[in-house]
Amino acid sequence: xxxxxxxxxxxxxxxxxxxxxxxxxxxxxxxxxxxxxxxxxxxxxxxxxxxxxxxxxxxxxxxxxxxxxxxxxxxxxxxxxxxxxxxxxxxxxxxxxxxxxxxxxxx
Amino acid sequence: xxxxxxxxxxxxxxxxxxxxxxxxxxxxxxxxxxxxxxxxxxxxxxxxxxxxxxxxxxxxxxxxxxxxxxxxxxxxxxxxxxxxxxxxxxxxxxxxxxxxxxxxxxxxxxxxxxxxxxxxx
Numbered sequence: 443x444x445x446x447x448x449x450x451x452x453x454x455x456x457x458x459x460x461x462x463x464x465x466x467x468x469x470x471x472x473x474x475x476x477x478x479x480x481x482x483x484x485x486x487x488x489x490x491x492x493x494x495x496x497x498x499x500x501x502x503x504x505x506x507x508x509x510x511x512x513x514x515x516x517x518x519x520x521x522x523x524x525x526x527x528x529x530x531x532x533x534x535x536x537x538x539x540x541x542x543x544x545x546x547x548x549x
Numbered sequence: 550x551x552x553x554x555x556x557x558x559x560x561x562x563x564x565x566x567x568x569x570x571x572x573x574x575x576x577x578x579x580x581x582x583x584x585x586x587x588x589x590x591x592x593x594x595x596x597x598x599x600x601x602x603x604x605x606x607x608x609x610x611x612x613x614x615x616x617x618x619x620x621x622x623x624x625x626x627x628x629x630x631x632x633x634x635x636x637x638x639x640x641x642x643x644x645x646x647x648x649x650x651x652x653x654x655x656x657x658x659x660x661x662x663x664x665x666x667x668x669x670x
Contacts, residue, residue: 443611474654485644485660486595492653529595533654537610540595 444469444532448541454549458519463544465513465530474534477506477515480543481526489528490515520546551576553645555664561639562670567632569664571645578621579603583648584628585657586619588641596641600648601628640668 445468455461465475473493478486488497490506493513503518517524525548530541557569571584578584586598599609601619609617618631632639642665646657 476653476656478657485646485663486657487660488656488658491651491656495652497658531595531657533656536608537612538597538655540597542594 443537444471444535444539446530446532446539446541448530448544450544451542452545452547454547455520456549457522461517461520461546463515463528465508465515465541467511467513467532469535470510471532471534473509474532475506475508475513476531476533478529478531479524479526480529486529551647551659553647553659553661555643555645555661557664557666559665559667561635561666561668563636563668564634567630567635567639567666567668569630569643569645569666571628571661573626573628578626578628579623582650583655584621585646585648586630587644587646587657589644589663590641598630598643635668637668639666641666
């Protein structure tokens, strides 16, 4: 299985901060990487697909980048509704696997 | 837009079978996509369980293979999960989801609201 490791596990941020979350895969996944946001009690929703493509309807303050084994999710100016947990997921090789999550909290 | 809804018992006894059904609405289960189960243990991350194509082809997570059956009922626009010989470790919120296969491969773009299943005697 391809292991996905996110860092940090949690972070505190203020509104309008710029934050970056990192996801590292145990094998080259060739940008077969998606990012999800999950709020408490809700299902995840897709933010970024194929490493850097913005899902329809997602605000442009979210962006993704990366290649090979190292990927990042950036929120350029955190808004109150962005405080949530974020997960990466590889779609290169089954079983599809997720990172352990990064919880973004209000400072 | 496509909507998914899980249904099934919220409590299962150890060694029993966990059975859930996902009903798809505002879309056809016979569309060219995969239908997926994902679970999330309390306070933990996401685990892909397995998936089924409308034709009945399945892919299972090897960690659960041998205990898992996913099936599809095209007449009812539903797909189902049976997890056998459950233990307390199988307690989780179970989500059904659609996996679209565009650029970047399997992307879970539509999800059900989730169904909490507790394994307890």
